[in-house]
Amino acid sequence: MNEIKVPLPPVDEQRRIVSWLGAISGRVTEARDILARRHRDIIDVAKSMLFPYGSTDRRVAFGRLLDRRTLNVRVESDVEYQFAGVYSFGRGMFVAGRKAGRDFAYKELARVRAGQFCYPKLMAWEGAFAVVPSECDGMHVSPEFPVFDINQDLVIPEVIEAYFKMPDVWSKLAGDSIGTNLRRRRLNPSDLLAAEMPLPSMDRQLQYRQVARQLKAADLAMQVMESDLDVLLPAALVQLFCSEKPLADGRLPSSAVGRIPEFAASDRSRPSLVDDSDEEISDALICCVVADELQKAGKRCRRFHLSKFAYIAKRIGGIPIYAEFIRHVAGPWSPRINDVAQHTAVHRGWLAMKGERGDELIPGPRFAEALAMAQQKHGVHLGKLNAILSKLHTFGDSGLERWATILKVVEDLQGANRSVTEEAIQAEIDGWPGKREKDAFGRDSVQKAIRGMVHEHWLPPIAAQ
Known part of the structure; x- marks a missing residue:
């Protein structure tokens, strides 16, 4: 010293x-x-x-609103499992770590799906309840986390989520125990299903759904x-x-x-420490995470990759990326990613440009600072993001462009309230300037990619026509 x-x-x-x-x-x-x-x-x-004061809404047992799911994954020692966890105090579910089957004792796990309800039995007393968000879809929880389907004929997920964010609900479920005894108390599924909640009318629930989107x-x-x-x-x-x-x-x-x-x-x-907006910084940090993942895989990170990776991460993983994406000859493209976010990262020394055309991005002198900030800013999403990136960096450029393009077409079809079929997807691709001339977008290649995305749960099953 x-x-x-x-x-x-x-x-x-x-x-x-x-x-x-x-x-x-x-x-x-x-x-x-x-x-x-x-x-x-x-x-x-x-x-x-x-749940307004003085409401006369009928009370309904959770046994009618929730249907418990059984453990549905048999653990294999040489398989890695992506886990999800649940924050205390009504803060929802988060992406946790990955573990190989040999590293834990459970013989079975539960795979959760978006829209289900889940909680850890030991932590329910402090508000550890969650409706599974889209970014945790397909992840795993231990047998200590009961998982339930929500009976949406009676109650929508947004209402269940709102109800279990209320501190007075936690105390009711925990009972009268306090201190150490409370911490030892476990909320068993049978006790939860026997409890009741006031059930708003479906009209009021659907009105709340519109407000809930803005609140979220x-x-x-x-x-x-x-x-x-x-x-x-x-x-x-x-x-x-x-x-x-x-x-x-x-x-x-x-x-x-x-x-x-x-x-x-x-x-x-x-005091103002930076000139860049929060949105620009956030997207620039995502660019740094992409560059880091590609570097660890021994691959180059080119400008071509940034928009494709960022678009898929936003579309599939629900990663909070502010950039909007448009159709471009090389696939979904965003000027905010390829120009603004990249410039922000280079200006701050997080990334540097390399190559005769300056189209390759490499770690800059402050790259470690960027990764630390990304952990702080996007930590809850990084597990999902890295899982997506680790899948994508196995693709060649044509495969990456093909999958990103198909996802953008599906998004556009859904946004226009049009049917999403293989024929409709192919027709949109054929009409996308610059795509039809590429071998990567032939009918067989597109259909194979669609099947791959359905297998990965990136798309729902899609009819031929």
Whole structure:
């Protein structure tokens, strides 16, 4: 330790640094308080719409609303299983780690599907309930996580999700036990199915579904903000101490010190560390994750790959990517990905450009910083994203373009309320400029790709015509 030199600016500059960081810390605390209040507001909106005070809605046992599923996956020692987990306090399900069958003792698992209901028996007392989101579809949970189909003739998933986000529901299900006894209490499926909930009319449930979409979007935006707050102070320290090499005597160079804003901790103005928008940063971090996955697989990351990987990740994995995608001769393409996000990543030193045409992206000097920020910002989604990327990097360029193109065609057909059949998909591809002339989009190749995507559960079964 005695041999380590620490960059040390003059005392006056140290005071300014402390003042600056203190102001940022204060703003972070205030922002977290605001987000917590907005989260409670979302719960209150749902409660007032679905379960208003004094309501005379009939109470229905969960035994009529939920149908328990049996364990449906026999564990094999040499197979890897992607697991999902459930957050406490009504925060939903998340992508957990991957484990080989030899690394755990369970002989059977449950494979969950989007729209099912799930909870860990031991953690139900603190609100660990979830409706399975699309990004966790097909993942696995242990036998300690009962899984249920929702009887949508009586109740829609959005209502079940809203009900189990309410803290007073958790306490009712937990009973009167407190402290250590409460922590030891397990909510067995039979006890849950015997409990009751007030059941709103189907008309009110469907009205809430429209509102729930907006509430979910707002909640997702707040999660992104919380992720930003998590990395704000580390990013400030990186800007201060890591972006410039110290001088020979250990002091920070004037160019680094000069970046510290002139304001006191009591100043209400918000310090601005970056010029890029949150959306640009978020998409740029996705580009870095793509580059990292390809690098680990020993493959080059070219501009051609970015939009295809990002589109498939957004479409199949539900990854929060802000860019929109359009039809392009080389497949789904986004100027926000290939221009704005890429420029942001290069400008920040996360990626660098290589090759005569500058179309290859390689890790930049701050690549590790980008991956750490991606973990903070997209951590809940990275398991799903990496699973998708590990599948896609086995494809050649033609296969990648073909699968991305088919997914875009299916999205467009669904958006136009048109039937999705193999014939309709082929007709759209034939009419997509630049596709018909490519061997990769012949009828046999397209049909084979459709079957592959159905097998991967990326598409539902599709009729020939």
